[in-house]
Amino acid sequence: MEQTYQQPLVMVDTALFTILDERLCLLLARRREPPFEGVLALPGGFVHIEEDLDTTMAARRVIRGKLGIDAPYLEQLFTFSGPARDPRGWSISVAYYALIPADLLTQSQAVEAVPVETLPTLPFDHRQIVDQAIERLRGKATYSSLPAFLLPAEFTMNDLHRIYQQTIGTRLDQASFRHKILEQDIIEPIPDRFRGGAHRPAQLYRLTSRALTPFERKI
Amino acid sequence: MEQTYQQPLVMVDTALFTILDERLCLLLARRREPPFEGVLALPGGFVHIEEDLDTTMAARRVIRGKLGIDAPYLEQLFTFSGPARDPRGWSISVAYYALIPADLLTQSQAVEAVPVETLPTLPFDHRQIVDQAIERLRGKATYSSLPAFLLPAEFTMNDLHRIYQQTIGTRLDQASFRHKILEQDIIEPIPDRFRGGAHRPAQLYRLTSRALTPFERKI
Known part of the structure; x- marks a missing residue:
């Protein structure tokens, strides 16, 4: 028979992104127990x-516990491990990142939105997890439908252009952005749905099933 | 104080790729203990x-134990988990994939090389791990120096062309392959090193430090 080994502690951590006041933010929670209580x-x-x-279901349970909702987009990021990352002992954290549209945020949720440029000092190796999550999100954003998951289900082309810029953190030429998005078959106009008054109403779009499918497969 | 939870079993699994007889192969080991003893x-x-x-050091230890060597390229793939993947109980496997040049393989190593097209039925969720590893390897191969890690440190342009084809599993036009590789600054000619006799000797190349660095960062 195989020898029995002392097992590591096993946890999940989630980097939850949203766009608030036109800036990419993380949703952080104040710890209710030691270690790092109150941080x-x-x-x-x-x-x-x-x-x-x-572990994906564990991450979903954690998100539901803090936000009361399911994340529209959730992806496994990387697994962090070692004897020193948590003072309670040798531990493994399967890290996830998720995208939360701002319209799903409410006052009752037990999180604070902090812009990624002004994060406080984070406990454990959470800064490393965050840095890797931002790198993955921005790396994927440029060639995928990912930033659209930060929007409500219906959005205008201007909304989409803005959310890509805010996610990636750089300006994108509006005309070539529109051209690239439309040729990728990621979004489609919703028949007879417009926003705004009678004067130049804006067409509303939604993600195509093609844009939704590859991400759902990964969850 | 936080409640103590029963912890999952924590393991690592490694998908070890090599090229043997011009085919992409996996190195499999016969299990010496139950469950699935002898498989x-x-x-x-x-x-x-x-x-x-x-967990990366755990994967290195496993590879050293089976092959007696370190893998030139090792990358975390994905973490698999759940109550049913291992009959011993709720478990987590942090899966890795590695590239092993065929010239490092010897008879004394406790593995068998099996072409990826003719794999036997694998225990646990190892088939799922393998499928994901092949997808990652082939996806990355087309735009990176990855397949070169399957070659000895010195190789000809023909060696390189062949190993990319065998890794990806499709034919690549030789002229445009040569052009793309050279413009990516992945390899460099080794001064005064050639293979073959006086009649049209072939220039020997090695990976540039640029090609080695991004991968070392990931290990």
């Missing part, structure tokens, strides 16, 4: 083997 | 918190 940190927690079917 | 599987094992500094 802002990534929402996370231990895997509960009696109820979680895998 | 070919991905080399893997429990994390040993007394000696492993993180």
Whole structure:
């Protein structure tokens, strides 16, 4: 028979992104227990083997616990581990990142939105997790429908242009952005849906099933 | 104080790729303990918190134990988890993939090379790990120096062209391959190093420091 080894602590941590006041923000939660009690940190927690079917379900449970909602987009980022990352002992954190549209945020949620440029000092190795999450998000944003998951289900071309710029953190030429997006078959106009008055109403768009599918597969 | 939860079993599994007889192969190991004793599987094992500094070091230890060598290229792939993937209980496997040049393979190593097209039925969720590893390897191969890690440190342009074709599994036009590789600054000619006799000797190349660096960062 195989030798039994002492097992590491196993947790999940979640980097939750949203766009607030036109800036890419992280949703941080104040820790309610030691270590680092009272400190802002990534929402996370231990895997509960009696109820979680895998670490993705554990991440969903953590997000639901803090926000009361499901994240429209959730992806496994990387697994961090070692004897020193958590003072409680040798631990593994399966890190996830998720995109939360600002219209799903309410006062009752147990998180604070902080712009990624002005984050406080984070406990554990959460800064490393955040840096890797931002790199992944921005790397993928330029060639995918990812930033659209930060918008409500219906949006204008201007909304979309703005959210890509805010996610990536750089200006994008409006005409060539519009051209690239339309040729990628990521969004489609919603028949007879417009925003604004009678004077130049803006067409409303939604993600195509093609744009939704590859991400759902990854969750 | 925080409630103590029963912790999952924590292991690493490694998908080890090589090119043998011009085909992309996996190195599989026959399991020496139950469950699935005697069955070919991905080399893997429990994390040993007394000696492993993180899961990457655990993967390196597993590879060294089976092959007696370090993998020139090793990357974390994905973390698999759940109550059913291992009969011993709720478990987490941090999966890695690695590239092993065929010239590092010897008879004394405790593995068998099997072409990826003719793999046997694999235990646990190893088939899922393998499929994801092949997808990642082939996806990255087309725009990176990755396949070159399957070659010895010195190689000809023909060697390189062949190994890219075998890794990706499709034919690549030789002239445009040569052009693309040279413009990417991935390889460089080794001064005064050639293979073959006096009649049309072939220039030997090596990876540039630029090609080595981004991968070392990821390990």
